Amino acid sequence: MHFRAAQPRSHASKGSGIGKGAVGIDFGTTNSSVALAGPDGRVQLASFSFLGEAIPSFRSVLYLEQLKTASGMKRAHGYTGPQAIEHYLGAEEKGRLIQSLKSHLSSRTLTGTEVFGRRHRVEELVARILSDLRRHAEEQFGQEIRSAMVGRPVRFVGADSEEDDDFAVSRLRDSFLAAGFEDVQFEMEPLGAAYAYESTLDHDELILIGDFGGGTSDFSLLRVGPGINRRGRDASDLLGNTGVGLAGDAFDARIVHKLVSPALGSNSEARSLNKILPAVPAWIYANLERWHYLSFLRTNNVREILKSAYARALEPEKIAALMTVIDGDLGYQLHQAVQQVKFELSNSEQTEFRFRDAGPHSSTVDLRIPVTRGEFEKWIAEDLASIEHCVDSLLAVSGVSAQQVDCVFLTGGSSFVPAVRRIFASRFGSDRIRGGNEFTSVAYGLALRAANIPAGK
Template identity: 40%
Template sequence: MDSSASALGLDFGTTNTVAALANGSGEAQLIEFAGEAATGAVFRSALCFWEDEGAWNGVAHEAGPWAIGEYLESPLDSRFVQSFKTVAASALFERALIFGKPFRFEDLGQRFLQRLVTHAGGQLDARPARVIVGRPVEYAGARPDPTLARRRYDAMLEGFGVELHYVYEPLGAAYSYAARLTEPATILVADFGGGTTDFSLVRVAEPGAARRCVPLASSGIGIAGDRFDQRIVDKLLLPLLGKGGTYRSFGKLLDIPGGYFADFADWSRLAMMRNRRTLEELRRLQKDATDPAPIGRMIALIENEQGFPLYDAVGQVKRALSGAEEAEFRFDGGGVAIAAPVTRAEFKEWIGDDLRRIEGAMDAALAKAGIEAAAIDRVFLTGGSSLIPAIRAIFERRFGGERIATGGELTSIAHGLALIGEQPDLAEWVA
């Protein structure tokens, strides 16, 4: 890291992680990662583990796009974990067993950050004066515990910087967007991540003002891109894997238990389904199923570690529907081939309840600030899911297309967090 760096902005996201450095001059530079597998400034929030006698505790690991490469090279001999941020605030998650070794959330996070620093090629070797870490307004999961999440984040980031501060993620995006404005404005920022959707309202003064940005209110909800993926899995894939089917038990015809399908539809749990107990239960269920073929497909996908390519195919069809009225879901791996058409209208219906709850969270931010929609000068949409037409339609209906701005969907938060880190007084920014 440049010794002149005054602040590091770290956007540790559910799907992607981005870092930026500010040097005290009012500007911030994104960290570009080096190497053949690098994808610019975007570092996938993923880990891959494999057994290695020479590694610490007998388990080696890799992170980011390099984790994907390791997994694809040897899927049956590795364990791939992503979206682990979604369990940060969950008291139900204590540890994940990977090759028989327990890993707490902070253990996963520390290993992830170690590899991120390594792949930064020296840019993050020195510690900045301040580290500004983005956090969601509301954490993902049922009954999230923000105190628990803070404790886990602190442990994960121990030693990463001299001063550690937490700022709501949409405030980072707001500060970044404010640098593009040439006149005063009241702005609403909507950040659509992988695990959460967050809103912040900020009043922006004219360029050169002593206090350029003043945060007004924030709100959030644990619904975002991963939930939309789960809807596709639930409606399109799970019926092909046995959901809705029946099995025979002591002369009775019973519904196949839904717990297996809930786990399969959740990235944080799917990766852990490849264990002897679960597979033995599924094989017994397959034997007694009225139609054993769908359960057989689920077993094949789990046994052959096809979770990542399957969810990658889900993400591809979701992105395709952002630009077309119809797309085809295609997957072929682990002895399972699936092809099915999906329309944008179907997808919108599947996520309809989620969209209504997201809009409710936006209304909560407006109510907290005491501001009507008509008083918003600009709406800045950021995060990958902001590109979904049904998402954008909410804001066009409420604010009009002429007030909507986009850009830097994956990098604006880290950029703004680094700039916030240069402010002399962080009291009004920190969460």
């Protein structure tokens, strides 16, 4: 957890916020979105095509594969966003799918990765995603995009100090510049959501923003409203920021660990001589908690481990299901089912985790597991406690009581989780909780922020 003192926001260089429109970009761990604020104040959100449907977000992923040329030579080809997922799912021989790159920006030791014999810097990989994101937005908005107000978390995943956060921002800036941007200004992501909420107000308020992304949960306490805008925003309007490096991805991992992995044999045992031992090494199941890691298990070494485990297992049917998931590279489909059960538990006290998919060689995995909201909340209890402590510490450090906060605006996918909402309802009252456009409000507000920056400042 990390606190950053209130400080003046950086201003854009000449030309930002003028012309055809001002651009806000929310580059997320899992998904990204782009918004354009026109001179009339209206905001347009970019949309993207995925499996024939228009969606408001661009998956923050990069898929690299090797294609054979007419001469028989192999060359690397890359796809980003929704196209990356489509090509990954459709490929018989999987290439390399890279996601959650934002989570690595604060690391000084992770500088890059090797793909098909070539070393790629993290900034280069991020830039590839951002370049396509910019191109898609330019085609839709009908204008060249070289300037943008970009969101950043209060605390980057893996950052232990303000210096780590500054290092991550510098790498993110380099990535945007490499992607063809010329003027990039940064704003805290929860403040982007605050500006989106502010646009709906006819009076001033003291608000708490909770922004729940894929990798981080960020919180800001600030004053907003038309009166603030008229007099001009200053540093004292931002009372404080804080964040913690966990959010939706952590919740998903808990479901996989507690619900899915046991159904695939994580707790199963096997006979080895005169001993009863775990059937499968724990590290194999750890790869299930991030869906794209499953591809790393499709090796001859893992296949031999699982064949041996199947022959000795006390519950061979579970090992067989695991083998089907790995051989079929069904990580994406499995995690879609995880997302679905999380959604259903946000609306019902109990549901059933359902996953059925045919693997190779006509084998089929069929999981139907009842699960209650209470069980899920026990699994994420430690994460919830971290969020609670984060919010309480923000209030304490800012010298603000819960009663003084006029509104709590929650955004991001995990803001729908009832246990998350209860954290805020118990402190501020359910009548003060607001939401809306949970997946695009940050980009929306960042575009408004960019449009309001005076030229030349």
